Amino acid sequence: MGNDPSSTTSKSLGRLWRLVRFSLSLVWSAARAPFIWLITLQLFGAGLLAAQVLSVQWVLNGILALGTPAASIPQLVAGVAALALLTAGSAVIGSVQSFLSRYVGESVARAMWQRLLDVSTGVGLKQFESPEFFDRLERVRTSALTQPFQVTNGVIAVIGATVTGIALAVTLATFNPLLLPLLLLSGIPIIFTSRRESRLEFRFNVAQTQPQRQRAYTSLLLTGRDEAKEVRAFGLARTLRARFNALYDRYLADLKRHLRHRAGYNVTGQLVSAIVLGLTLLVLVWLISSNGLSVATAGAALVAVRSLATQVQALASGVQTIFESGLFIDDLQEFMTLAPQRSDAETTADPFDFDKVIADDIAFTYPGRTDPAVDGVSIRIGKGEVVALVGENGSGKTTLAKIMAGLYPVDSGRISWDETDARDLPPGTIRASTAVIFQDFVRYAMDGRTNIALGRADAKPDEARVFEAARASGADDFLRDLPDGYDTPLTRWFDGGHDLSGGQWQRVAIARAFYRDAPLVVLDEPSSALDPRAEYDLFSSLRKTIRGKSALVISHRFSTVRNADRIYVMDSGRIVESGSHDELMALDGVYAELFTLQAAAYLPEVRDE
Template structure:
């Protein structure tokens, strides 16, 4: 109720008013039926009976029409209320999913719960809204009909009320079965959804065709779906058993009520008109009780899912990152001392005991083989992962003691698997500092610094052209062009520390050379942490750290590391051997 009232207070109040009005009209319909039947019985006994019968029929028709109109209006308002409630739940969910610590996205359990609550946020609040409205309406209508029925004979009322109890009890078991089934199917449904993306996605289409994967993936999709249908069949059989027991028991009680009504008529305790009206009232009240128990079941069942969602929100809120409240921080030196970090669900650390230093205006490089921990360390420096142990200081101040969001605001990060936003070129660059005014000059300067201005200006709508073929008027870019746009986004952020993870992986040799020879000029006094597998791109760095198995094994300039003849020198010579004669290496 709190959720519904908070999301759509005024429309919900209108719904309640309409429900109460509709309930009163139902009770009046029973009375009108009695008047009509009474008028029919006495139609030939008096001169006024015919006129009274006409008025009773007109009244019954107007009540029926009014009920139908109210029901139609309720449907429209109910739909609006449901969407408002769903929006409120989406807002809560999205607030959590965008603020939760990045390390949570490394956990499959987190994804299972996120997928389940994401589905619940879309559908369950609407069902709860309808359930709440249904309970109010059915309860009000039941009270009105009960009072009317009791005026005929009080004996009928307790029997009808009892008819709803069996359904109410069995429906709770059905609801728990439904919730447990959905929990058990979360991961299989995620796997099926992912397989469908592989079969239908634009980016995946080329490789699926190149390797002939369609049959294998289709078989996987069909297998997952078949297993889901098999589990669903078993689940529905279990639900059906409870439902049949509840409905048959309820029907038996309702039958007993109708037999009691026949008994009362046979004993002459009800007139023909009253008996006809009582029969209508019994049927209406039985329907309302069924509706009441159904609405209660809807609330209980959907409530299980919303409780799951609320628990997710409460738990993840305690682990969520604090909102950004600080301005970028200029620094003289950033130091990482004794840094260690282990991904959720793993036992061995990704990095351990790492020490690095980045001074203002320096270009510092991280090199090493795949899986050595370079990207993990970069995420830690950028404030995306919390340390298990160790400390990161900015000018001697522990980063955890800085105002919330300071490290992220002070860092621009472009990873190798950067996002290709299906939006305009301008927005792709301006996303480097969201919320700030979109300055034309800054966007163009960032694009020029990254070598992206030429191809962006040549697009049909220039910087305003959507960088995708998914939408009308859009154009796609090559991998190298996309990488330039991503680099431009980092430059647009204008942060004192820039982290570039494999910034030249999709660039041709000339573009790579141009990028790194102009990097210091482009940074204009800012610092850069560059991750690269190409040793030729980092040889001019002020300091190079070599990583292996999550630790720093060597550090120094290119010349110093070559003189040491260690791992760096070996890897450098291996790469150089591909381009130079053997006697030159």
């Protein structure tokens, strides 16, 4: 059973109106005054174009009258001057419009970046474990951000083409009404084929999202500063270049097929349109030959026909832009729905000064996986306690730490802060109550002072507290020795910058956690880049440094956590043992085995037993 044509038309018009309304509201809020000027100039330019057609007739009449009693040199000069002024005016308006359009486009792009960042910073960390989310994020970032203004450009083009077309149509109709319907028919084939092109373009972009991400990642490996040393050390350049070229070759092959299909539709529409335009010009010739038009009027009509044909093309192009961009806007709007109604990341809350945090039988599974990363785990962190998580790689330690810090929601079970379920706490409370430093912490390309003060980015930097946190982490000495002290950029990307060693960076990251002054400090492998003496000093002073606050420490080095109040041993996402160091050694289980293996590397008497 076929589709109802009237229903299809109604849906298309409804969709067109929805896209136009969304885009105009966005542009109106982002750059109202420049947008009003754009529309005003578009309307004014339409009037100038219609006036140019009449001035052409004026000039031609003056030229043809030369040598006859009706000749008037002043009128001819006036007509030429008017045509020149109108042409210059149109050029000036076009130039100003291009400048305004660029400014409005950047303003809209900024507004869209704000919406994208609302989503990317507002969604839970779990979303970033999903390849589908990254595909959508990349598609929005590379395509949909500019599309709202493209729709607006299409709307402006449609408005301009419509107004200009009406003015030219009225002018042309005064010459001969027969020419008008033929010209209007020439735009229909282009509008029809452009809709097909729009769908092709969107499907192509969706299909290319992940290959494009892979190509971008490979280019990063070949050009990144951090990756450069390993690329050279392992001689990876040739292999990675081959991978990059293969990905690009595949893209170009897909693009070739896509453009061939688009070109087929485009050429068909343009050819049919050109045939209709040719028929219009033949009618014009017939009217001249049959004395239906004077030579001057025919010349003006010829200009009007050509100009009106251009406006019909612009109208069709504008409609195509709206529909093509509309497919990306649908994608964009769907992406925007991922933003939570309230985001902990943007919420300021007071820290929760707890007596105990308890995880009771919690479980968590990463997106796209079936096996839980954390399965039926129960742990307790008391006020002022240092609690350790140990276990082999992949046992779930970091995932559990992220859950305790409120970065991942539990799939089942319950986390309580004192007697309150974490889900019932005011938004932002857990974030404000936790300072987290992971093993893969971010090395901010900023000065030392800012790197530490980012531990509490929502408050004005406290210089005394920055110095105190740096001393507690052991970062104070080397930061003061830098060329500009704490104000030295910790990067070689910018002038005057100075890079740090891995161990020094780790001390800065730990200082950032201490600066936050949160009731719960989560340290994921906080000493992995420190030398043994620095590691010993850090953990020996940990209780003094956190001053009665609680710490959850993850470490592969069992010797660093032996003085923890309680040690939880993880294996395959579960807690298999817990207790103090002495209790676990007496248990002679997993902990004792792993501790003995590590100790054997340093203590001959243990190795020889």
